Structure formats: C-alpha cells, structure tokens
Amino acid sequence: MTAAIVNTPAETAHAKTAKTAIDRVGLPGWLQALPFGLVFLSFFVIPLILVVIVSFWDYNDYEMLPSFTARSYTENFEGCLAQLPDLCTILRTYVSTAKFCFIVWVTTLVIGFTVAYFLAFHVRSTTTQMVLFMVCTIPFWTSNVIRMISWIPLLGRNGLVNDALVHAHIVDHPVEWLLYSPFSVSLAFTHLFTFFMVVPIFNSMMRIDKRLIEAAYDSGASGWQTLWNLIVPLSKPGIVIGSIFVVTIVMGDFITFGVMGGQQIASAGKVVETRLNALQFPPAAANAVILLVVTLMIIVALNRIVDVRKEL
Amino acid sequence: MGEGRSPAFYWLAAFFALFVLFLYGPMIVIFILSFQGPTGGLTFPMNGLSVHWFERLWKGGGIVDIQGAFLRSLELGFVVMILTVLLSLSAGLAFRKRFAGSNLLFFVAVASLIVPSIVTSLGIALEFRLLDDFLKKHGPAWIANNLTTTMGTFTSGLGAHLTWTLPFGLLVMFAIFNRFDNRYEEAARDLGASPWQTLRYVVLPIILPSVIGVGLFGFTLSWDEIARSSQAMGEHNTLPMELQALTTTVTTPEIYALGTATTGVSFAVIALAIFAIMVIRSRQARHGSDAGQA
Numbered sequence: 001m002t003a004a005i006v007n008t009p010a011e012t013a014h015a016k017t018a019k020t021a022i023d024r025v026g027l028p029g030w031l032q033a034l035p036f037g038l039v040f041l042s043f044f045v046i047p048l049i050l051v052v053i054v055s056f057w058d059y060n061d062y063e064m065l066p067s068f069t070a071r072s073y074t075e076n077f078e079g080c081l082a083q084l085p086d087l088c089t090i091l092r093t094y095v096s097t098a099k100f101c102f103i104v105w106v107t108t109l110v111i112g113f114t115v116a117y118f119l120a121f122h123v124r125s126t127t128t129q130m131v132l133f134m135v136c137t138i139p140f141w142t143s144n145v146i147r148m149i150s151w152i153p154l155l156g157r158n159g160l161v162n163d164a165l166v167h168a169h170i171v172d173h174p175v176e177w178l179l180y181s182p183f184s185v186s187l188a189f190t191h192l193f194t195f196f197m198v199v200p201i202f203n204s205m206m207r208i209d210k211r212l213i214e215a216a217y218d219s220g221a222s223g224w225q226t227l228w229n230l231i232v233p234l235s236k237p238g239i240v241i242g243s244i245f246v247v248t249i250v251m252g253d254f255i256t257f258g259v260m261g262g263q264q265i266a267s268a269g270k271v272v273e274t275r276l277n278a279l280q281f282p283p284a285a286a287n288a289v290i291l292l293v294v295t296l297m298i299i300v301a302l303n304r305i306v307d308v309r310k311e312l
Numbered sequence: 313m314g315e316g317r318s319p320a321f322y323w324l325a326a327f328f329a330l331f332v333l334f335l336y337g338p339m340i341v342i343f344i345l346s347f348q349g350p351t352g353g354l355t356f357p358m359n360g361l362s363v364h365w366f367e368r369l370w371k372g373g374g375i376v377d378i379q380g381a382f383l384r385s386l387e388l389g390f391v392v393m394i395l396t397v398l399l400s401l402s403a404g405l406a407f408r409k410r411f412a413g414s415n416l417l418f419f420v421a422v423a424s425l426i427v428p429s430i431v432t433s434l435g436i437a438l439e440f441r442l443l444d445d446f447l448k449k450h451g452p453a454w455i456a457n458n459l460t461t462t463m464g465t466f467t468s469g470l471g472a473h474l475t476w477t478l479p480f481g482l483l484v485m486f487a488i489f490n491r492f493d494n495r496y497e498e499a500a501r502d503l504g505a506s507p508w509q510t511l512r513y514v515v516l517p518i519i520l521p522s523v524i525g526v527g528l529f530g531f532t533l534s535w536d537e538i539a540r541s542s543q544a545m546g547e548h549n550t551l552p553m554e555l556q557a558l559t560t561t562v563t564t565p566e567i568y569a570l571g572t573a574t575t576g577v578s579f580a581v582i583a584l585a586i587f588a589i590m591v592i593r594s595r596q597a598r599h600g601s602d603a604g605q606a
Contacts, residue, residue: 026405026507026508026511027507028409028411029405029406029407029408029409029410029411029414030406030411030412030413031406032402032403032405032406033402033403033406033407033411033413033414033417035398035399035402035403036399036400036402036403036406036417036421036478036482037403037413037417037420039399039471039474039475039478040417040420040421040424040475040478042471043432043436043468043471043472043474043475044420044423044424044427044432044435044475045420046435046439047432047434047435047436047438047439048427048431048432048435049435050435050438050439050442051431051434051435051438054438111331114324114327115327115328115331117324118324118325118327118328119328122320122321122324122325132328135332135335136331136332136335138582139335139336139339141528141532141536141578141581141582142339142532142536142574142575142578142579143535143536143552143555143571143574143575143578144536144538144552145538145552145555145556145559145571146339146342146555146571146574146575147338147339148559149342149559149567149568149571150338150339150341150342150571151338152342152354152355153338153341153342153345153354153355153356154337154338154341156354156355158355159355160341160355160356163356191334191335191338194331223318223320244426245425245426248426248428251428252427252428252429252430252431252539253428253539254430254539255538255539255556258556259556259559263560269428269430272430272431272434273430273542276434276437276543281434281438281441284434285434285438288428288430288431288434288435291428291430291431292427292428292431295426295427295428299426
C-alpha cells in the first residue's frame with residue numbers, strides 16, 4: 001500500500017521533500033487508517049444517522065414521506081399507559097427478550113467460565129491447551145443456521161431425544177416443547193454463542209500470574225477460595241466483555257428466534273424485521289432506534305463494571 | 313500445584329468432553345443424515361446411504377438458484393477476505409502511532425460489532441434507497457433513465473460485510489502488535505531500511521501467519537453472514553440467506569445436504585489457512601526469519 005507512494009520513481013522535486021519525511025517516519029497514521037475509516041463512515045455511521053432521521057418520517061402504504069413526526073414512535077406505545085399494570089405488546093416483547101438475554105447469559109457464563117477455567121488452569125501442556133482451544137473455536141467458523149437446523153433431528157417430534165424418552169418409558173407420547181419453543185431458542189443461543197464467553201475469559205485467565213495461585217495455595221486457601229477470591233475477580237474483564245457480546249447478540253437477534261422458535265416467538269430484533277418485511281421503513285427505523293437505545297443502556301451499565309478498552 | 317491430578321481435574325475434563333459433544337454432536341448428526349437414501353426423511357432411521365440429496369441440490373431440484381448463490385457467496389467472501397486483510401493491516405499499523413481521531417475510530421469499530429446487525433442492515437438499505445431516489449430525480453439522464461437500483465452484492469452487500477469483518481480484523485491486529493517485538497523494526501531502521509522496506513522485509517514476514525488468520529476470519533465471517541446481509545444484498549441472496557429461507561419451506565434432507573456442503577467449504581478454508589500457517593512457521597523455524605533476503 002505504502003509502496004505506491006514511497007517507491008514511485010517519477011517524483012517531482014517538490015514532492016521529494018515530502019518523500020524524505022515519509023522515508024523517515026512512514027505514512028502518517030491517519031492516512032493509513034483512512035480506508036478503514038471510510039468504510040465505517042459510509043456503511044455504519046451514515047446509515048445509523050439515516051435510521052434516526054427516517055424514524056421521524058411519515059409513511060403511507062407504499063412510500064416514506066420526508067417530514068417530522070413522532071408517529072412511528074407513538075404508534076408503538078399506543079395504549080401502553082392505559083393498559084397498565086398489564087403490559088402492551090412492545091413492552092411484553094422487550095420483557096420477553098430480556099428474559100431470554102438473562103437465561104442465555106447465565107448458561108453461557110457458567111459453561112464458558114468452566115471451560116475456560118479447565119483450559120487455563122488444568123491443562124498443563126501449552127500445545128494441548130491450544131489444540132483444545134481450537135476445538136472449541138472451529139464451530140464458530142461454520143454457519144449459524146446450519147448449527148441451528150442440526151438440532152432438528154435431535155429435538156423434533158420423532159427425533160433422537162423423544163425416541164429415547166419414549167423407549168425408556170419416561171413419557172408416553174413424544175413431548176412437543178423440545179423444538180420450536182423457548183427451550184430450543186435458549187438451547188440454540190447457548191450452543192452458538194458460548195464461544196463469545198470462552199475466548200475473552202480464557203484470555204483474561206491466561207494473564208493471571210500463576211505465582212498468585214501458588215501464593216494462595218501456600219497461604220492455605222482451599223480450591224474454592226482460590227477460585228472465588230482470586231480467579232473470578234481477576235477474570236472479570238473477560239467476563240464483562242463476553243457478557244456484552246452475548247447480551248447484545250440476543251437482544252438484537254431475529255434469526256435464531258425465527259428459525260428455532262418456528263417464527264412464533266417475538267423478540268426485539270424480530271419486531272424490526274417484521275416491519276421491514278412490510279416495507280414500512282419509518283416504523284422499522286423507530287423500532288431500531290428503541291432497540292439501539294436499550295442495547296446501549298445495557299452496555300453502559302456493564303461498562304461501569306470495567307473499562308473494556310484497557311483490557312484489550 | 314504440580315503434584316498429581318486433583319479430583320477436580322477429572323470432573324472438569326468430563327465437563328469439557330460433554331461441552332465438545334454438545335458443540336459437535338448435532339452437526340455430526342446432520343452430516344450423517346445428509347447421506348440419507350432417496351426415501352429417507354429428516355430424522356433417523358437412515359433409509360439406505362446415497363448422495364441423492366446432494367445431486368438434487370446441485371441440479372437445483374425445484375428450489376431456488378443454489379448454484380448462483382453458492383458462487384456469489386464464494387466471490388463475495390473472497391473480496392471481503394482481501395479487503396479485510398489490507399484495510400485491517402493498514403489500520404493496525406496506524407494504531408501503533410498516535411493519530412487524530414484514533415480513539416473515535418476504535419470506538420466506531422467496536423460499536424459496529426455491538427450495534428444489532430439488523431439496525432446496521434436497515435441503515436444501509438435506507439442509505440441506498442435514498443441514493444436511488446436521489447439519482448433518479450437529480451442524476452444525469454444516462455443514469456436516471458437506466459438505473460434500477462444501486463444496491464447489490466458488491467456495493468451495499470460488500471459494505472455490510474466489511475462492517476462485520478473489519479472490527480474483528482482490527483482486534484486481531486491489536487493482539488498481533490501487542491506481542492510484536494519493536495526491536496526488530498528499530499534494528500532495521502538503524503541499518504538504514506526505509507519504512508516500506510522495514511514493513512515488507514521485516515514486519516510482514518514475522519506477522520504473516522497471523523495475517524493469514526485475519527484473512528480466514530474475513531472469509532468465514534462473510535461466508536456465513538446473514539443478519540447484516542438480510543436487508544442489504546439487493547435482489548440476489550447469498551447462500552446462508554437461501555439456507556435460512558429454506559428452513560421454513562423444505563422438508564427433505566436436501567437442506568442437510570446444503571448444510572454439509574456449506575460447512576465443507578468452511579472446513580476446507582480453515583484447513584487451507586492452518587496448513588499455510590504451519591508451512592510458514594516451519595520455514596521460519598528452519599531458516600530463521602527470511603527477513604532481509606530480498
């Protein structure tokens with residue numbers, strides 16, 4: 001990249017002074033970061049601004065109309081106050097999505113922490129450690145939808161789990177709540193995203209000075225005491241980063257909810273998608289803004305616990 | 313520490329084994345089921361063994377344009393891979409120096425990972441729709457009259473994928489340069505190497521294995537991406553989008569065959585990347601670094 005500038009032979013005398021400066025320190029940082037920055041300006045920052053702007057536009061059955069109205073927002077919350085203490089649709093959707101967030105957060109955290117702890121402190125050879133770590137990460141490189149549909153032959157009405165349950169006379173008829181249910185949605189999330197807990201927690205644990213653990217051992221701390229008073233606090237940055245990933249993914253997801261919920265379970269992300277399928281852009285944008293604000297509030301809350309940037 | 317294995321080790325090892333089974337078990341099941349005989353269904357038992365469903369899949373067998381989607385995803389993944397390597401490498405180098413706006417840029421890149429994909433996708437769709445409207449109304453006649461849409465796999469779609477792959481690329485670059493020994497560079501500079509020579513003959517050869525890792529990230533993340541693509545691809549769907557659409561309509565093992573084929577590509581790319589990394593590492597071990605051997 002820099003070659004084009006440094007090695008071009010036909011430089012004018014005027015450019016030569018600039019060239020010597022470049023020869024000494026290389027290209028200025030902002031120029032090297034420019035292409036990267038432009039991508040985010042064009043495909044992230046401007047689009048987000050447009051989402052906010054369009055959320056205040058008016059619309060009819062077939063097009064959006066530039067104007068300023070809060071219609072898309074008010075429609076969402078119509079009757080919400082009157083209905084209290086019963087929850088209106090949008091609040092119910094958010095409460096339900098938050099419940100999924102919490103369930104998935106707990107399961108991925110418990111599994112992710114245990115796996116990372118095993119890899120970091122109980123596997124002794126570095127090679128084995130790396131191989132086992134790779135084993136955990138490889139599924140992440142494959143398609144999420146395939147990993148979702150791979151539960152169908154296991155959890156379906158005639159799936160392996162139901163067969164086993166019926167054969168063992170635990171149930172008389174195949175149970176229905178295994179697939180296309182809140183259970184299968186939570187299971188799929190845990191299956192897909194425990195990776196996001198394992199990696200940062202493992203990373204934090206690998207930085208813990210092993211001498212601290214020996215010191216704890218020498219001072220007579222039991223295994224549990226070492227775990228709870230030493231390893232957990234020192235792994236906190238990884239736990240928080242993992243939590244941010246998992247919670248925001250579940251919050252904004254519409255694909256896992258769709259595929260694993262049999263298109264029957266509402267979620268904050270799915271509300272946006274439904275509006276988009278109806279080509280109602282301003283209400284979709286308004287719902288996207290609400291989703292974004294809720295997500296950011298969660299991150300700010302988690303970020304108060306630890307400064308993420310310091311930990312990278 | 314250091315003595316025999318504690319009982320905790322065996323519990324944890326068993327837990328880990330179960331976790332690996334949980335990760336891989338279901339996938340192995342659909343790989344097996346994709347070789348279901350022609351009369352077989354979506355669940356066990358296997359009615360014979362065949363490649364019937366792969367054949368049907370490749371012929372198009374009534375369902376949407378799988379071949380087209382396959383090639384499109386492959387091309388897009390390749391372009392995303394190249395751009396992810398080039399842009400993250402360049403930005404990674406930039407972040408080693410101080411520059412105006414570096415904090416802001418880092419914040420934006422991380423925000424792009426965390427903002428729900430559907431929001432980003434919607435924003436890109438709006439951007440291109442408004443651009444279309446603008447061009448049709450105010451653009452020069454030769455554009456305005458011929459334009460259907462500016463959205464497409466390699467415009468809005470490519471941009472959407474880059475907002476997903478580049479932050480990962482940058483984070484990997486941070487990890488690389490955090491571990492990089494700056495003294496190699498200083499030595500090169502002291503010996504009179506220009507910044508470009510330092511980069512080309514000293515820095516790049518050392519970090520090459522990790523850069524291949526960034527490329528692997530770029531390809532596989534793009535190859536499997538749906539959420540951001542959902543609104544931003546224009547008229548042609550990518551392979552994972554077709555697959556997602558099929559989950560609601562297809563009731564034959566054809567969908568498992570598609571899953572197996574897609575995963576096969578991912579695994580081939582991973583294997584290729586690991587192989588390349590191992591070759592480079594062993595070369596480095598044999599010759600030392602090839603730094604400076606122009």
